[in-house]
Amino acid sequence: MDVNDIIQPENKVYGKTPVLTDTEMHYCPGCSHGVVHKIIAEVIEDMGIQDKTIGISPVGCAVFAYNYLHIDWQQAAHGRAPAAATAVKRLYPDKYVFTYQGDGDLASIGTAEIMHACNRGENIVVIFINNAIYGMTGGQMAPTTLIGQVTATTPYGRVVELNGYPLRITELLAQLSGVCYVTRQAVHTPAAVRKAKKSIQKAFENSGQRKGLSFVEIVGTCNSGWKLSPVEANQWMVENMFPHYPLGDIKNEELGIKDWLKQ
Amino acid sequence: MKIVIKSFIMALKGAIAVNTERCKGCGVCVVQCPTGVIALNKNVNTKGYNYLYMANPVACTGCTNCATVCPDACITVYRVKI
Numbered sequence A: 001m002d003v004n005d006i007i008q009p010e011n012k013v014y015g016k017t018p019v020l021t022d023t024e025m026h027y028c029p030g031c032s033h034g035v036v037h038k039i040i041a042e043v044i045e046d047m048g049i050q051d052k053t054i055g056i057s058p059v060g061c062a063v064f065a066y067n068y069l070h071i072d073w074q075q076a077a078h079g080r081a082p083a084a085a086t087a088v089k090r091l092y093p094d095k096y097v098f099t100y101q102g103d104g105d106l107a108s109i110g111t112a113e114i115m116h117a118c119n120r121g122e123n124i125v126v127i128f129i130n131n132a133i134y135g136m137t138g139g140q141m142a143p144t145t146l147i148g149q150v151t152a153t154t155p156y157g158r159v160v161e162l163n164g165y166p167l168r169i170t171e172l173l174a175q176l177s178g179v180c181y182v183t184r185q186a187v188h189t190p191a192a193v194r195k196a197k198k199s200i201q202k203a204f205e206n207s208g209q210r211k212g213l214s215f216v217e218i219v220g221t222c223n224s225g226w227k228l229s230p231v232e233a234n235q236w237m238v239e240n241m242f243p244h245y246p247l248g249d250i251k252n253e254e255l256g257i258k259d260w261l262k263q
Numbered sequence B: 001m002k003i004v005i006k007s008f009i010m011a012l013k014g015a016i017a018v019n020t021e022r023c024k025g026c027g028v029c030v031v032q033c034p035t036g037v038i039a040l041n042k043n044v045n046t047k048g049y050n051y052l053y054m055a056n057p058v059a060c061t062g063c064t065n066c067a068t069v070c071p072d073a074c075i076t077v078y079r080v081k082i
Helices: A032-047 A061-067 A081-091 A103-109 A111-120 A169-174 A190-208 A230-244 A257-262 B065-069
Strands: A012-014 A053-057 A072-075 A096-102 A125-130 A179-186 A213-219 A248-252 B012-018 B038-044 B050-054 B075-081
Touching: A032 A061, A032 A096, A032 A125, A032 A190, A053 A061, A053 A081, A061 A072, A061 A096, A081 A096, A081 A111, A096 A103, A096 A190, A103 A111, A103 A125, A111 A169, A111 A213, A125 A169, A125 A190, A169 A179, A169 A213, A169 A248, A179 A190, A190 A213, A190 B065, A213 A230, B012 B050, B065 B075
Parallel strands: A053 A072, A053 A096, A096 A125, A125 A213, A179 A213
Antiparallel strands: A012 B075, A179 A248, B012 B075, B038 B050
């Protein structure tokens, strides 16, 4: 059977979802952001909530996320996406509101906002992309940079005495009572992508059921910042990032916040 | 305890269509292909990237691995049962 006979509309099993726009993404080749955008778009399509979803885009590489998904967006100041999401969700309680933040945005300048949004238990979804570096500004050290990792501002590697320890903010936020679901995923293999998609879907479902804040961390790559090829960056992530940032569910509260308060 | 092994022979044949202008030639799909179908082309698209193509189309099973990991959503997968 010839390839042209197989490539027919009735045989299509997988393709670009219409929630993604036709705009070509500005991300570097092999960047994890593209995969995460794609799975968010697929979840929105599967749940049929395209007209009910509002995204809050951050400052960082994903600042242009509003060009790539056919949903309503609001761009927030650096680190303040959870505060903007709180306002949007309280004004439109029937909408699905999510923020999309990187580690420089969420774990550094926006720590106060995410802490208090989590503590208040806002019914929003937070997608947190952790690539251990400030990607957009040229690969400087982030709070999540690993010990010994070479960046533009730590040319001899991150030193504990000078720069402190890598911040595991996901474990930190899991302690807060307002958070119902905390998980850490990756998107380097097809199996990991499918698991991450399920996690994001569960997070959006929690938001619809008003269970509290759902927090999904995606351990991603920044091959430009790490000075590696896309495939080598995925291998480096498996070897170095996963021991410090282990994948899996950290908190999965089946009860809603109101049920929890009754106990 | 009785173990029932269901064996069935079903051949799947697949093919991919690549949006070559959208492809950035990152190659993360090439290492994920279980049957070694895809490779990066020697030719480049208008942006100068070596785009993806089916180097060995007969081996494709339409498993969608390549399209799942593609960061730019430039792969469409087709599959038929024979």
